[in-house]
Amino acid sequence: EAGVVQSPRYKIIEKKQPVAFWCNPISGHNTLYWYRQNLGQGPELLIRYENEEAVDDSQLPKDRFSAERLKGVDSTLKIQPAELGDSAVYLCASSLGAANEQFFGPGTRLTVL
Amino acid sequence: KQEVTQIPAALSVPEGENLVLNCSFTDSAIYNLQWFRQDPGKGLTSLLLIQSSQREQTSGRLNASLDKSSGRSTLYIAASQPGDSATYLCAVDNAGNMLTFGGGTRLMVKP
Numbered sequence: 001e002a003g004v005v006q007s008p009r010y011k012i013i014e015k016k017q018p019v020a021f022w023c024n025p026i027s028g029h030n031t032l033y034w035y036r037q038n039l040g041q042g043p044e045l046l047i048r049y050e051n052e053e054a055v056d057d058s059q060l061p062k063d064r065f066s067a068e069r070l071k072g073v074d075s076t077l078k079i080q081p082a083e084l085g086d087s088a089v090y091l092c093a094s095s096l097g098a099a100n101e102q103f104f105g106p107g108t109r110l111t112v113l
Numbered sequence: 114k115q116e117v118t119q120i121p122a123a124l125s126v127p128e129g130e131n132l133v134l135n136c137s138f139t140d141s142a143i144y145n146l147q148w149f150r151q152d153p154g155k156g157l158t159s160l161l162l163i164q165s166s167q168r169e170q171t172s173g174r175l176n177a178s179l180d181k182s183s184g185r186s187t188l189y190i191a192a193s194q195p196g197d198s199a200t201y202l203c204a205v206d207n208a209g210n211m212l213t214f215g216g217g218t219r220l221m222v223k224p
Contacts, residue, residue, distance in 0.1 A: 042117070042202050042214025056211070091156060099144060102212065104156040
């Protein structure tokens with residue numbers, strides 16, 4: 001069974017440019033998460049979806065970050081415009097539902113120059 | 114707000130040694146605690162998940178314990194191998210799959 005798929009794996013952009021990340025969760029997993037992991041730190045939750053509904057986006061910087069999960073399957077996370085401090089690894093995870101084990105994708109490493 | 118701390122931040126041991134990684138958390142009202150492994154440039158791999166009602170979980174050479182009242186968990190790795198070299202992350206679930214992660218312990222096992 002395929003795991004959580006993310007693309008691209010690496011992205012280098014200049015500040016003020018837009019960027020988008022894509023995530024395909026494990027088939028049948030209703031809950032999808034986006035995390036940000038800064039160098040040398042643990043991941044921090046940005047947003048959680050139950051099907052197509054964002055149920056927790058309190059940590060998402062809404063002035064520049066947006067996310068969607070239109071059909072309750074794939075999800076995209078967008079940053080516009082990117083800032084130097086956005087350089088990090090963006091991880092997607094999925095689970096069958098709330099309180100179930102989370103499975104993580106390989107992440108997208110973003111570098112903002 | 115839950116805070117999770119992992120000690121030590123980095124650890125280097127010779128192959129074959131038994132070792133213990135520590136995790137502490139400030140809010141003991143947890144659903145479960147999970148230990149993950151992260152290899153450089155890779156995502157997280159779940160190692161062990163301990164429900165709040167459990168005291169420990171074992172998988173192969175790994176054993177994780179949970180003392181909820183004191184806000185502590187340990188990950189014990191027996192007979193360490195170079196392939197165990199990775200970053201180990203502890204994560205606590207306070208509200209039904211709302212994970213709070215520690216900063217991780219970077220483990221190096223030398224041949």
